[in-house]
Amino acid sequence: MKNIEKEYFKNKVLKNINLSIKSGEIHAILGENGAGKSTLMNILFGMPVIQSTGGFSGDIMIDGEIVNIDSPNEAMKNGIGMVHQEFMLIPGFTITENIKLNREKTKKNIISKIFGEKLETLDNKSMNKDTRMALDKLEIGLDEWTLVEGLPVGHKQFIEIAREIDKDNIKILVFDEPTAVLTESESENLLKAMKKLANLGIAIIFITHRLDEVMKVSDKVTVLRDGELVVCKEKKHTHILELAELMVGRKIKRLSKKESETSSENREKDVILSLRNLYVNMPGESTKGINIDVKRGEILGIGGLAGQGKVGISNGIMGLYETKGEIIINNKKLKLNNTVESLKNGLGFVSEDRRGIGLLLDTSIEMNIALTAIQMQKKYISKFGLFSQISKSDIREHCLTMITDLDIRCRGPEQITRRLSGGNQQKVCIARALTLQPDILLISEPTRGIDIGAKKLVLDLLYKLNEELGMTIVMTSSELAELRSICNRIAIITEGQVEGILSPDDEDSKFGLMMAGEYKKSRREAF
Structure with a gap:
C-alpha cells in the first residue's frame, strides 16, 4: 500500500501510509482506537464505507502490479480475505453452506442439460470434501454438516478462517482482533493456525491490541497513531515496553493550571461514588467485577480499548443494562437496574450515542434541554388550582441561559436539534444533564464524531464545570489524550476489569501496557 490517504468529511484519518507485506509473513498492526487500523483494512478490502465517503488516494499493489479494489468482491478476486471481528455467519446454515456461500459447486442433471446451467444441482459431496480439507488445515474436528447455530464462539471464529482459506487464490488474509472473543486455549490454537497458514505462503495482517500475541507470532510490527505510521520494524528488534509506549506516546497538553494539578489533594477526601464487584451485561x-472509588470534586477518566467494558460502566450505573453488584452514592446503596432511581440520586448522564438515544432529534433545543427535568423533578410546571401546565416562559429563560453559558451555536431555542452540528448537539446533551443539577455527571465518549475545534470546546466546558462548580465528573473516552488533558485520575479497563488507575502524567508505557492487558502480568514477572 503506497501513500494511502483518507478523509472523512474533511477530517484526515490516514496520512501518507506506506505498508509492505511479504508472502508467508505475519505482519502485526497496532494502535489505539481511532489510530486508523480499521480504515486502512477497509481500504484494502474495498468496503463500501470507503467508496461512499469519497474513496481514498494512493495505490494498492499486489505482486508488483497496481490493482483497483473498489468492492469486497474485487478484493476477493485479487486474493484478499478478511476475518472480521464481528462474525459473518448464518446460524441456520451448516458449516459447508457458510463456507461455500456464493461460491457453491454444482453438477449437471437431466433438466439442466436441456434448460441450462441455472438448473444444475448443488454438488454437496464435492463441497463437503473442500470444507473438510479447510477444517483439517486448521485441525478442527467438527463435522462439515454441523449447523453453525449453537456452536461455541471459538469454533465460529475458526469457521470464518476456514471460509477464507477455502478460496483458491488466497494470498493475503486480514485478521481483525481475532482473539478478542476467544478463551486463552482457543487463542493459542488460533495463533498456531496462523503460523501454519503463513507456512503455506499466505501473507497475514494481524490487527490486535494484545502485545504478548504480537511477540509470539508476528515477523514484523507496524504501529499507527492518529492516522500516521509511527514505526515499522522486525519483531526481533523491539519489545513489549517499546510497543506500548509507541502506541500511546504523544505530547499531552494539560488544560489545568499548575496550581490545579495538586488541587485534588486539597479537595475533600470523601468518596462520593463507589462501585463494588459491578457486573454489567451490555452487549x-x-x-x-469492577471496583472503583470516585472522590468528590474530581474528574475521573475511564479509558481502554473498544469492547473491553469501559462504556458499560456508566450505562450500568444508570440502569440501562442488567447490572449486578453494589453502587454506593453518598454512603447510600443505589437500587440497581432502575434509571429513575439513578436520576433521583443525583446522577446526570450524557450517553455515548447522542443521536440514537441521547437526543430527540426532531424536537426543539429548549425541549431537549428541559424534558428530563420536567419528568423527574417537575421543574417548569406551573399550577393553577387543580390544574397544571408546562411553563414555556421558564423553559425559554433557562434555555437561553444554557445557550449562552455553553456557547451553543444555533438560530435560537426553537431550532430543531437535528440541524445542529455534532459539537452543538453534544452541548445540548450536556445542558440537559446540567439542568438536573446533578452531584455527579457521567459523560460517555463526549467528543465522538465531532471536529477538532468542537472537541476543545466540549473539553473546556467539562473542565470549567469541575473547576468552577466543583462538579464530580466521570468521563469515559476512547481518546486517551483527552482523558490525560483534563482528568485527575484515569482507570484503564481491560477485559471487563480494572487493569489499573494512573495519574495523567504517568509514563506512556504504563498506559500502553494497561490498555494491552500486560501491566499486571509485567508486575508479577518483575517480582
Missing part, C-alpha cells in the same frame, strides 16, 4: 461492553 460488546460487559464488565466483570
Whole structure:
C-alpha cells in the first residue's frame, strides 16, 4: 500500500501510509482506537464505507502490479480475505453452506442439460470434501454438516478462517482482533493456525491490541497513531515496553493550571461514588467485577480499548443494562437496574450515542434541554388550582441561559436539534444533564464524531464545570489524550476489569501496557 490517504468529511484519518507485506509473513498492526487500523483494512478490502465517503488516494499493489479494489468482491478476486471481528455467519446454515456461500459447486442433471446451467444441482459431496480439507488445515474436528447455530464462539471464529482459506487464490488474509472473543486455549490454537497458514505462503495482517500475541507470532510490527505510521520494524528488534509506549506516546497538553494539578489533594477526601464487584451485561461492553472509588470534586477518566467494558460502566450505573453488584452514592446503596432511581440520586448522564438515544432529534433545543427535568423533578410546571401546565416562559429563560453559558451555536431555542452540528448537539446533551443539577455527571465518549475545534470546546466546558462548580465528573473516552488533558485520575479497563488507575502524567508505557492487558502480568514477572 503506497501513500494511502483518507478523509472523512474533511477530517484526515490516514496520512501518507506506506505498508509492505511479504508472502508467508505475519505482519502485526497496532494502535489505539481511532489510530486508523480499521480504515486502512477497509481500504484494502474495498468496503463500501470507503467508496461512499469519497474513496481514498494512493495505490494498492499486489505482486508488483497496481490493482483497483473498489468492492469486497474485487478484493476477493485479487486474493484478499478478511476475518472480521464481528462474525459473518448464518446460524441456520451448516458449516459447508457458510463456507461455500456464493461460491457453491454444482453438477449437471437431466433438466439442466436441456434448460441450462441455472438448473444444475448443488454438488454437496464435492463441497463437503473442500470444507473438510479447510477444517483439517486448521485441525478442527467438527463435522462439515454441523449447523453453525449453537456452536461455541471459538469454533465460529475458526469457521470464518476456514471460509477464507477455502478460496483458491488466497494470498493475503486480514485478521481483525481475532482473539478478542476467544478463551486463552482457543487463542493459542488460533495463533498456531496462523503460523501454519503463513507456512503455506499466505501473507497475514494481524490487527490486535494484545502485545504478548504480537511477540509470539508476528515477523514484523507496524504501529499507527492518529492516522500516521509511527514505526515499522522486525519483531526481533523491539519489545513489549517499546510497543506500548509507541502506541500511546504523544505530547499531552494539560488544560489545568499548575496550581490545579495538586488541587485534588486539597479537595475533600470523601468518596462520593463507589462501585463494588459491578457486573454489567451490555452487549460488546460487559464488565466483570469492577471496583472503583470516585472522590468528590474530581474528574475521573475511564479509558481502554473498544469492547473491553469501559462504556458499560456508566450505562450500568444508570440502569440501562442488567447490572449486578453494589453502587454506593453518598454512603447510600443505589437500587440497581432502575434509571429513575439513578436520576433521583443525583446522577446526570450524557450517553455515548447522542443521536440514537441521547437526543430527540426532531424536537426543539429548549425541549431537549428541559424534558428530563420536567419528568423527574417537575421543574417548569406551573399550577393553577387543580390544574397544571408546562411553563414555556421558564423553559425559554433557562434555555437561553444554557445557550449562552455553553456557547451553543444555533438560530435560537426553537431550532430543531437535528440541524445542529455534532459539537452543538453534544452541548445540548450536556445542558440537559446540567439542568438536573446533578452531584455527579457521567459523560460517555463526549467528543465522538465531532471536529477538532468542537472537541476543545466540549473539553473546556467539562473542565470549567469541575473547576468552577466543583462538579464530580466521570468521563469515559476512547481518546486517551483527552482523558490525560483534563482528568485527575484515569482507570484503564481491560477485559471487563480494572487493569489499573494512573495519574495523567504517568509514563506512556504504563498506559500502553494497561490498555494491552500486560501491566499486571509485567508486575508479577518483575517480582
